[in-house]
Amino acid sequence: MSELDLLYTDVENDLRRTVRDALRDRVTPSAVIAMYDGDRTVVEPLWKTIAQDLGLAGLLVPEAEGGLGASAREVATVCEELGRVVAPVPFLTSAVVATVAVIGSGHSVVADLATGGTTAALAVPFTTAPHGALPHLSATGGTVTGAVPNVAGALEADVLLVPVDESDGLAIYAVPVAGARINPVVSLDMSRQLADVVLEAAPGTRVRGDGEGSLRAALRTGAAMLASEQVGIASWCLATTVEYLRERRQFGRPVGSFQALKHRLADLYVSVESGTAAARYAAATLAVGDSDAEVATAVAASYCGNVAVTAAEEALQLHGGIGMTWEHPVHLYLKRAKTDQLAFGQPGEHRSRLAELVDLPVGSGEADGGSADGGPVAAPPGREIS
C-alpha cells in the first residue's frame, strides 16, 4: 500500500509563491476592512487577477473542457493562500463549488467558467453540508422560480446554478443574474458577503439532469477545500501572534517568554500541524479519486473548522487591546474563521456523517424512541426550502 504524499510538491510550492506575490501587491487588510463599510471595489480587479491573469479559475476543469486539468491538491494550495489574506474573491464559490457541479455536463458554461470570463455561484445556502438537505426550486417553460437564502458568491456571480426539482430527480439550471433578485445580506464575514436569492420566473437553461450527485460532489469538494482555507487562516493567526509576542514587552520581558503563553502557542502549533495534515489528506484523496475521500473530507472539515476559530480567538486574546481594534486585521480572520466553521456543514454535522461512514453508530441499539437524547442524526435528504 503506497501512502498518499501529504507534503507540498514543487509545483504546488511554485503555485503558492505566484499566488502569494499576486495577493501581496493587490490585497491589503485596509481594502478588506473597507468592505465592512460597503466598499467592494477591491473585489473585481483582484478576482480578475486571480481568475484570468493567473488563470486559476480553470484549475479544476479538465483540459478537454477548456481548463488546466490540475487537481484538488493545487486548488487546496491556492485556498490556503487566499485564507492567509482573507482574500475577498469568489474562488471557492465559483472556481471550486459551482465549477465542480457542472464539470462533464457538456454545457458551454464549463468553458466560460474555465477562462474566468464567467463567474458562477451555486444557489444553495452556504451552511449546506455535503450530505445535508438541498434546496429544490421549480422550473416551467424555461423559467425558474423559488428562493434560496444565504448564498455565498452570488454577489460576484454572472450566473446562478440552481437545483431544480424535476420528475426524475434534481436538475441543475443556469440562471443569468440579470433575471434574478439578489438581495445582499449584512454578513458576519463581509469579505465573503452572502445574499438572499429570489427567482420569479427567471429565464434559465438546463445544464444537467440527475444533478444530485454532482451537487453533493461539489459541496464535498467545497468542504474539503474550505479546510485548506481554514489552515491558511490558522497559520496566519499563529505566525502573527508568535511574531507579536516576541516583540511586545511587559513586566520587563517579552510577553512571549511567559510560559503560560508559550504553552498556549505550542498547543496551537500542534493543532495547526494536525489541521494541515488532515486538509492535505483530504485534498490528496480527491486528487486521485481515492475511495477514502468522503471520510477524509469529513475528518478535515470537522477538524479544521475548529482549528481556524481557535487560532483566531487565541490571536485576538493574545494581542490584548490591540486585538479588539478595527485597525488590527485579526478581526477579519475571526469573522472569516467563524463563518467558515458554519459553512458546508458544521464540524458536528461532519462527525455525524463520519460516524456512519466508519461504523460507529450513534445511540443505543435498543429502540428507545426518545429522540430528545437520540443524539446528532444526519439530516435526511429533505425538501426544506422552496
Added chain:
Amino acid sequence: MSPSTDDAVARLAEQVATFLANHDPMTTDRIEFLRARFDAGLAWVHFPVGRGGLGLPRELQPMVDAMFEEAGAPDNHPRVNVIGLGMAAPTLLAYGTEEQLDTYLRPLWTGEQIWCQLFSEPNAGSDLAAVATRAVRDGEDWVVDGQKVWTSSAQNAHLAILLARTDPSLPKHAGLTYFICDMTDPGIEVRPLRQITGEAEFNEVFLTGVRIPDSNRIGAVGEGWKVANATLNNERIAIGGGPVPRESGMVGVAAAAWRSNPARRRPDLHDRLMQLWVESEAARLTGQRLRQKLMAGQPGPEGSAMKLTFARLAQQLSGLELEVLGAEGLRYDDWTLRRPVEVDFLGRGPGYRYLRAKGNSIEGGTSEILRNIVAERVLGLPPEPRVDREIPFKELAK
C-alpha cells in the same frame, strides 16, 4: 520518486530477496539469522556499511522491514529493546568511537543485549542537567556513585546509557559526561519500583563504586549534555517505521468498545468518541506527514509535538473506554506485582490502560517540558529567564 531512487529500490529489493534465499527464516537459528541480516546491511539501511546499514536513504527501511515480515523472518523484539534501538543506537552512531560501534551495535540490534537509560534521579527529572551521580577518574577507569530512579527495564538490561557529573565546580550543563554502563557490574543494585498499575516496569538503581573504563565514555569529558540532547531528540521522535493503519492504538480500542456495547451508547459519549476519533485520525496523518518530512533528514523538535498529541489522546481515549464499558470498567485485571519486559497496552485490561496512559505525559519528557521545546525551538519564542546558568553546580541550592 525519481528514477534514481526507483533503481535503488529495485536493487535493495533484490538484495533482500537474495538474503532470504540464502537464509531460510524457517530453518536458520533466530540469532544467527538476525546477525546475518545485520552483517548484510539490512538492519538499518541508512546506517553506514559495516554498521548494519548500506548508507541508503532512511525512507527505504519500511520496505525492507515489510519484506522480512512477509517472509516470516524473526524480528529483534523491538518493543523489548526500545531504549537500545531508539536512543542508544543513534547516539552511538553520532558520538561513538569505531571501537564502541564494533562492540555494541550488532548485539544491540539483534536484541542479544538490552539497554536501559540511567538518566533521571530523584532531584533531576525535567531538569536533567541537575544530575548529581558522580563519576571520578581513577587511572583508566571512572568510578561512579549515585542513585538513579524510574529506570525502565533496568531489571532486564545488560547495558545502560548513563549521564554522570564529572566536574561539580562547573555550571550544571558543563560538568556532565556520558557513559556506557555495564549493568552486570557488582556495584549496581536494581530495586523494583512498583507503580500505579501494580506492576514494576521501572526501578530504582543504586550505583556504588561502579567501575567504567574510559573507553566506554561517549563524547568528550564535559560534553555529556550535548550527547544527552542527541539522545533525547531521538526519544521524542519515536514515531519511526512505516505507515500506521487507521484506528490503530487506543482509538481502535475505544471504537471496539463502542461497537460491541450497543446498550451503553449515549449521545454524550458518542460526541466525545467522534471528536477523539477525528483527532486521532488527524494525529495519524500528522505522523505520516512528519515521517515523510523526516525521511531524508534528522529528527527535529517537531517530534515533540507528536508526543504531546499522542499522550493526550491515549489518556482521553483510555478514560472514555472505561466510561463506555460502565460497570465492566470497574473491574481490574491484575494487581500482582509483576516485572514486565515491555509495556503491553493492548494485552491488558481497560483499567490498566487508563492508569498506564497517565505515564505517557511524564516519561520521556513531561508535556509541560515538551510545550517549552515546541514554543522555543519550533516557534522561536524567547526562553525562560535562567537563574542557574552561570553558577557552579556545587553552589546551587539543592
